[in-house]
Amino acid sequence: MTAEPAVDIAYYAGVTDEEFATWTSVAERVAAELAETALARDRANQDPVAELRLLREAGLLGFAAPRELGGGGGSLTQALKLSRIISAADGSIGQLLTYHYSNGVWTHILGTPEQRERIARGVGTEGWFQGSVSNPRDPGVTVERDGDGYRITGRRTFATGVAVADLITVLLYGDEPVNVVIPPDRPGLAFGDDWDNLGQRLTASGSVTFDGVVAHADEVLAGLGNGEADRRRDGLRGLFSQLIFAHLYAGIADGALQAAARYVREKGRPWPEATSRDVTEDPYHLQLLGRLSASLAAATALADAASEEFEAALALGADLTEERWGRLAILIDQAKAVTTETVLDVTHNIYQATGARSTANAVGLDIYWRNARTHTTHDPLPYRQREIGRHVLTGELPRPRQFADLAKAADATQGAAADTATAAAGTEAAER
16 A cells, blocks of 8 residues: 655646736747747757757746646646647647646546656656657557566557657556556667658657567556546546647637738738728728637637636546536537637638738748648547537437547557458458
């Protein structure tokens, strides 16, 4: 039996409105610095070491860690609002910050009290950046017992931020799910440095290879059991992953809309058929930007409402019911659906107002669309909309789901289990 931490720690307690105003100013200052060089850094496609240093020195990495452990004491809702400010300036760095907060939630849910405290203290006092290897659709990684710990072998295609992380959460899917935290310099761990995609180019999201990597017993996150309450709490991890996407998209959309409005004001020209000589009075520009702004405001409000409900659900602990979990899932699905459609709408249609000259590479408005289009392919939106539609028509609520369930489904369709099934089908056909 493990001992409880000696101090009373308030996780995700939140700061006062006055304190949060100060933190907002800090995030805006960091965002302004990032925005100045976002396009050049995007084209250089280097690991975001300097950018993470900037977040660390500003205290943003430790914002959501408890005050008692050296952090800022912020709530998750407040943290995600700060991440939107960063995402508006640089979608890649905004993704790293939201994923960092998400990985903190994961270790908070999965870890023992001692593990939660140790990790949160590292984040709060040292500014640790948390990366993760968690893609459940990547079969082919094996995990075997090694004494009291595990030995990991295989390769994962995408692993956001692990090459620049101070601590890596690894989710493994064998007969039973295994979750561990390891340092990035663990022998046998190698990073592919092979992320060269359309957008989100500064997220260090390349491949990672495990060559007999050892995870020691005290690195195995062991705070959850196998009961129904534990399953519901574990299922909150997947919901938070969807929720951070909504805030990332709202932030990117906000940055795109701000950049478009600035371009129109400073360099735009009224269309010859317009009734006004002032570009800011062009009725179609006004209509378009007004529509996009209204959509973004609605999407942002929905994301904030979902964040507040998530925090309430997380605070319930074992008292979280299946019905409340399901209603939270629908709310987050709705936020994800609306923000996805909004960011694609905004980043695509701003060109209707900015015009042909704004397509010049030197202007760089394409960075917003490239970032949005790249990340929104991560999780097919129709599956979330289908879940919402089923609830609308039948009243059925989603049931708690775990990443291990997705991993088993992926293995059945594209992994070793699928290969075995295909081979068996071929043998059966040959015997006929």
